[in-house]
Structures are given as structure tokens and as C-alpha cells.
Amino acid sequence: LRQTDGFWVARIRSALMQNRLRLVHQPVVGLQEEVQGVVDTRVRLIDEQGEIVRPSEFIPPAERAHLMKNIDRWVIGASFAFCAARQPGLVFVRLSRDSVLDETLADWLRARAASTK
Numbered sequence: 001l002r003q004t005d006g007f008w009v010a011r012i013r014s015a016l017m018q019n020r021l022r023l024v025h026q027p028v029v030g031l032q033e034e035v036q037g038v039v040d041t042r043v044r045l046i047d048e049q050g051e052i053v054r055p056s057e058f059i060p061p062a063e064r065a066h067l068m069k070n071i072d073r074w075v076i077g078a079s080f081a082f083c084a085a086r087q088p089g090l091v092f093v094r095l096s097r098d099s100v101l102d103e104t105l106a107d108w109l110r111a112r113a114a115s116t117k
Helices: 002-017 055-064 068-086 097-101 105-116
Strands: 021-027 038-046 090-092
Touching (some): 002 038, 002 055, 002 068, 038 055, 038 068, 055 068, 068 090, 068 097, 068 105
Parallel strands (some): 038 090
Antiparallel strands (some): 021 038
């Protein structure tokens, strides 16, 4: 597990530094009524060959290496950019436990939101 995590940690850090994460926006569909402009956000890693890596492959090693706050902040920042460009009605973004418990997140969010306007 350590050897595999070491491999993934290097790839994740490289992807963060080289901006090789991508958001995937899936429309949310209501069962009883039409829902407009609501999307669910997912993250994908693009590997060194340009191939998409599913979260189930890189998220567990990122969690074990305490890299989820970095990934979450990338996702939030990219989501702000998406919202500014597309102006959806509502965007769902999942955060890791580490981010939810991070006392600096609220201030970071305020600063990021202010700089996005």
C-alpha cells in the first residue's frame, strides 16, 4: 500500500502543479418536476498521457496522504470559475472530511469568492 500510495502521491502532486484536474458537471434531474440549472460536480485527474483517471483510483491515496484539502480547494476554485462563466442556478460540490474540519476554509472561501467577482 505504501509503494502504491507513493506512486499516486507523486502523480496527484504533479497533476495539481500542472493543473491536470478537470471538473465534470452532471445535470441534476428531478423525478417529479423539471430542474433547471442544477449540476453535480465531480473531479477527474488527467494522467501524464492525457488519459482520464477516475476518482476511485486517486482519491483513497490522496486521503491517506492528506492531500484532499488541496484537491478540494482546486475543485472549489474551478467551480467558482465555472459559475462565473456559466451562471448555473445551483452547483453541488462534495468536500472531504479534512476540508469540512479545516478552520481556515471559511476565510479562504470568502477571499476566493471576493476575488472571483
